[in-house]
Amino acid sequence: MTRTAATPQTRPTATETVLEGRGLSMAFGPVEVLHAVDCDVRAGEVHAVLGENGAGKSTLLKLKAGYHTPTAGEILLDGQPVRFRDSTEAESAGIVMIHQELSLVPDLTVEENVFLGHERHRFGIVDRRSQRRATRELLQTLRTSVDVTRRVRDLSVSQAQMVEIAKAVSRDVRVLCMDEPTDVLTGRETEVLFELVRRLTHDGVAVLYVSHKLEEIKTIADRVTILRDGYKVGTFDVDELTPTDMARRMVGRDLADMYPEKRPVAEHAESVLELEDVTVPGHAEGVSFALRRGEVLGLAGLVGAGRTELFEGVIGLRPATGRVRKDGAQVRWRHPEDAKHDGVAYLTEDRKGKGLLLRNNLRENLTLQALERFARPFTDIGKEREALEQAAKEFDVRVARLDVAAGALSGGNQQKLVLAKLMLTTPDVVILDEPTRGIDVGTKRQIYFYVADLIDKGTSVVLISSELPELIGLAHRIVVMQDGRVKGIVEGQDMNEETIMAYATGLRDQPTPGPEQSEVVHGAR
Numbered sequence: 001m002t003r004t005a006a007t008p009q010t011r012p013t014a015t016e017t018v019l020e021g022r023g024l025s026m027a028f029g030p031v032e033v034l035h036a037v038d039c040d041v042r043a044g045e046v047h048a049v050l051g052e053n054g055a056g057k058s059t060l061l062k063l064k065a066g067y068h069t070p071t072a073g074e075i076l077l078d079g080q081p082v083r084f085r086d087s088t089e090a091e092s093a094g095i096v097m098i099h100q101e102l103s104l105v106p107d108l109t110v111e112e113n114v115f116l117g118h119e120r121h122r123f124g125i126v127d128r129r130s131q132r133r134a135t136r137e138l139l140q141t142l143r144t145s146v147d148v149t150r151r152v153r154d155l156s157v158s159q160a161q162m163v164e165i166a167k168a169v170s171r172d173v174r175v176l177c178m179d180e181p182t183d184v185l186t187g188r189e190t191e192v193l194f195e196l197v198r199r200l201t202h203d204g205v206a207v208l209y210v211s212h213k214l215e216e217i218k219t220i221a222d223r224v225t226i227l228r229d230g231y232k233v234g235t236f237d238v239d240e241l242t243p244t245d246m247a248r249r250m251v252g253r254d255l256a257d258m259y260p261e262k263r264p265v266a267e268h269a270e271s272v273l274e275l276e277d278v279t280v281p282g283h284a285e286g287v288s289f290a291l292r293r294g295e296v297l298g299l300a301g302l303v304g305a306g307r308t309e310l311f312e313g314v315i316g317l318r319p320a321t322g323r324v325r326k327d328g329a330q331v332r333w334r335h336p337e338d339a340k341h342d343g344v345a346y347l348t349e350d351r352k353g354k355g356l357l358l359r360n361n362l363r364e365n366l367t368l369q370a371l372e373r374f375a376r377p378f379t380d381i382g383k384e385r386e387a388l389e390q391a392a393k394e395f396d397v398r399v400a401r402l403d404v405a406a407g408a409l410s411g412g413n414q415q416k417l418v419l420a421k422l423m424l425t426t427p428d429v430v431i432l433d434e435p436t437r438g439i440d441v442g443t444k445r446q447i448y449f450y451v452a453d454l455i456d457k458g459t460s461v462v463l464i465s466s467e468l469p470e471l472i473g474l475a476h477r478i479v480v481m482q483d484g485r486v487k488g489i490v491e492g493q494d495m496n497e498e499t500i501m502a503y504a505t506g507l508r509d510q511p512t513p514g515p516e517q518s519e520v521v522h523g524a525r
Contacts, residue, residue: 017445018043018206019064019095019175023073026059028408031400034059036073037232039225041175041206046197048209048217048238051227052250052440053412054398057210058100060227061177062178064208065097068091088117094174098164098181100210100411100438105155111135113152114167136442138166143192157184157350165193169200176200177208180411181216182216183438185305194220212440214243226250250443258445258499259473260452262296269293271328272460273344275314278322283309284484287322291429291460296451298475299464300500306484307464308349311431315339315346340369345427347418349434355418358407362399363388365406365417391420396446412443419450430454431462436470448474468497480504 006076020040026033034056041047049057062068064075066084074081077093084090087097104113111128114135119128136150144162152160161184168176182190197207197220211217217224218238226233226249233249241249271290278287282304291297299307313320316333324331326342333339336346348354356365363384367374374384388402395416399409408415415435422430432451436444451461451474471478479492480503488503488510502508 001284011359013333016043017041017076018078019208020068020076020079021060021064021073022076022082024060024063024070024075025072026056026063026068027071032071033230034063034070035230037227037230039232039235039307043204043206044201045199046209046220048224049227050209050211050214050217050219050224050246050250052442053429054229054410055227055250055440056230057227058179058410061097061179061208061210064175065095065177067097091171093168094172095177096171097177098167098168098179100183102163102178104152104160107151107276109149109151110139110146110155110163111148113163114138114170116146116167118171132171132326134487135166137171139163142166142189142196158186158189161185162189165196169196173200173205175206175208179210180438181209182211182213190216195240197352202335212438214246214441217246218243227415228252250440254512258448260449262474262476263294263452263455264294265295265476269295272326273462274323274325275310276323276325278314278320278324280309280313280318280320280484281319284313285479287481287484287486289479289486289489291462293460294455294458295463295477296455296463296475298471298478299462299481300468300471301481301504302367303466304483305481305504307481308433310481310484311346311462311464315344317433333502340427343426344431345422345425345429345433347422347433347435349437355421356406356414359405361405362392362397362402362409362417366391366421366424369421373424391417391424395420395450412439415439415443415447415453419447423454427459429460429462431464433464435463436467444470447469468500471500472496482506486510497516 017040022038023036024034025036037056037060039049039060049060051057059068063070065216066087066089069083076082105116108116111132115131120130122130132148137146139146139162142162142165144159146155146159146163152163155163161181165181181193185193195423201207209221221238223235224238224241224246225235228250269292272293273291275290276288279285287310301307309318312318314324314333314356316335316338326344331342333342366388367384391397392402397413397416397420399413407415409417436447439447451463454461463471464473472495475495477489478495478500479486480488480490480500482504487506488508490499
């Protein structure tokens, strides 16, 4: 790290600027993703950065945390110009970043990850007892009961994120950069994180906070900087803006019509996918319901309700018992490829880990699941390129060049690529698991209209989502699960947050359907 002046010996007082970016620009090759952006953060405040996917939010944080060197502009720490050679130098100056993508080492334990790179030593040997005790204390402050000797690969996504947060705050933090920290957290875990943020800012820590959740920004932030297409729209006191104001400034247009108009399901629509007494050991038990042709069927429930695991069992990713029927014929899929051949496509909730090969280019990712269409027997690369160009237009995949790796895309554009990849298999049933997780409000609206377009084309959709407004806005009926069981199936006026939460928390429970209720459960035949 180099400075133009000596490092001050005292920290700035509250409201004084700790870290500032002036005229920051960033280009990756010929593609400029950030254009002369000014953004500062003060001691004791939460400064949020908002924008659509691809607006430059993560790039801005990475510039300030030493992961990238700006192509133009300068960074000032305590009022003095500074240039970090890498993130390690930034961390030594107290600037720590929590990434949107987990940066933990899967084969190391929780304790080893938290202290990786700054291990505690005693007589020249790593003091594991001290590290273990400190890690437990850190996780206790986050109300996370994780065995610190477990390997990270054995944790759930939300548990791993809490470990990532513990790792960050284990440093001597002055500026904490948080990139979508609550993306995979439950409501309770999010509130625990907010309590931690409030304690940190009370102690004078400055927080740069990226999130696509507008209500969350209203709750936790003091100021907000809004970016659009790499340019700064402005910096505002958060009290000056409603969530609607934020969304309008982010996308440059009004988002009043967030959800498309629902097309009614035909009165006697047949069932295209039926589950009868399906059990996924340890996750779901005795689940029965049906998806009708031309329907969006929502799946609601709290974390741990078993929604994802249920459909992983249905399509062959987990062992399952019970009966599954596709178009009236009983099926048993042992692999998602079997389901694909029967016209059923599954979009995983983990687009980075399971949905895309991030180091491969867009063309290879797009055609991977439908490779038989492009390789007879040799791959027709020209035909693949045509398919990619068409998919980029149809799904509005925003990228300067189509020959980049999938990992170079923003989160929203990655999700569009996964959707395009899915639809290349021409399914008539699509299972979407958390399709808008980690995506900004403008891209969410695009995906909602893609879903409506699927219904118009005769496709049926299962929508698994943790966002109740999304389910209510898109679904014709909603199946509510709790602890692996169906607690209720709601439609019409019962599709409201109060009723859904009553079922999801066990306050209400519909009786097990009998033969006279078979149309509600299994659909009209």
